[in-house]
Amino acid sequence: MKSTVRTKDLLENFNLTLVAGEDGIHREIVTSDISRPGIEMTGYFKYYPKERLQLLGKTEMTYFLDLSDAEKRDRAEKLCTDVTPGIVVSRGMEVPEILVEAANKSGVPILHSPRKTTRVISRLTNYLEAKFAPFTAIHGVLVDIYGVGVLITGQSGVGKSETALELVKRGHRLVADDSVEIRQEDYDTLIGNSPPLIEHLLEIRGLGIINVMTLFGAGSVRSYKKISLIINLELWDQKKQYDRLGLDEDTMKIMDVKLPKATIPVRPGRNLAVIIEVAAMNFRLKRMGVNAAEEFSERLTTMMDHDKDEMD
Template sequence: MAKVRTKDLLDRFQLELVSGKDGIHREIITGDISRPGLEIAGYFKYYPKERLQILGKTEISFINELSRDEKKERMEKLCTDVTPGFVVTRDIDVPKELIEAADDAGVPVMSSPYKTTSVISRITNYLESKFAPFTAIHGVLVDIYGVGVLITGQSGVGKSETALELVKRGHRLVADDSVEIRQEDTDTLIGNAPELIKHLLEIRGLGIIDVMTLFGAGAVRNYKRISLVINLEIWDPDKHYDRLGLDEAKMKIIDVDLPKATVPVRPGRNLAVIIEVAAMNFRLKRMGINTAEQFSQRLSNVIDHDHDEKYE
């Protein structure tokens, strides 16, 4: 899991540092944020002090109505040794008592010109992305007709060569060899390439090739949501392979179950075309068109019809 510090927010969201500069390297340990309205009113029993604190128009207006002693007491309680910082929205003037308490405790106070809801949304998305569960998988990730297809299989089975053919057919490479995957939602997996091998493909016999240099910027993507897994394996004559598409296998990555298809590899099979069609068929299923189920129903109707004619 990546470390996030208050300084990262200052740099990313162009926030203005108002006070507490000694604490800009404080670590943010959770993606949750807080609007400390109850605490400003004096109720600190459940104060989530480890969260980033957001102060909007409502909170600042309430602070301004407190007596000087109340302001001083509550601002000091808000500024703890683990509080990563405060963000005051709408360019509202920061109360003097908060500035003083933050300087004394070394808690950064930052100002943003944007509305409170906008600030909360942007910072929450950023933190959730940073703190999302993470893993890495050996494989290739390609964007095919808008479908993120993760190609897996044993080393040497032809994953990279298949990806190269897919890129030649107009699709986009996301990652080769190692795919970094983070879970950004309960059912959303985002894949990207490690920085060291971004936009690179390893082709045995040729070595490392730069896909963006060879095929242009339109041949690569930095990240893509993973929707489908295609597992390549050497053809086993003794193994039964699904011929209708009725069997829906799954592959679990972190906490998400993804549809998975196993494609046997042998000479004469155009894997790029097969995977391309698999991606198109997946899109059709999402649109409510399941060819395998339609064929199965058609077959059942024919069998029922022949059975009825036989006994008439």
């Protein structure tokens, strides 16, 4: 799944002014790559990436202004193709009339920015890469626990939302309940958020829908969070052997990213919120280089070696 981005979205989200080509503001932007048509200004259009957003900085504009009128018209007409989503002119530079005419004729929007070229490229690229990031949705609950994004999964009715409610009561922050929208922003980064329709809402069986932000305040919710740990809740299975030391690290793959995963068996009397809270703290400790399970294993090995030496 991928978002559809149109040129009008840039006008709505950035400090840009439409100078020409109003007919084309609904054109679709299909890539996050931004082109600076420097070589094209010399007349070489063989490899012109016309489907990209074009950005004219001080260098390109200065070269363009030094051309003859015939050359300016030629370059302007070739820049403005039927698929070019837009031309951004940075640094508050004046847009030449010849370029305005070509843009109006072909329906290519010209967007004017007062910002420096590098700043414009950086902000537009970040925005487009976030929009075009691979996207999926997972059934679960996402909570920010001590700065760790914990995705709680499990079968329907196992107690995910009730556990999230207890975590919110303990001072942690809800990101999403029931459906978590996930986008891969980098090769190893997953960002989760809630669908707009159910943002800040929790469904508790017996109570119905509750608004977490209204009940617990603005500090109890977050709009989005990087997912670092997955906790899978499952009903206690007497025949299954559960990890008692924590030496076996399980993982779960979402899109291209593998995340550490812990399976917690659910049965009456277990305080799941506290267990998940401790799992998040333990995850933070491991990232700092402290692994209690490995320390215990080493201590046990040392003790066994010591006993063996004494027996010998």
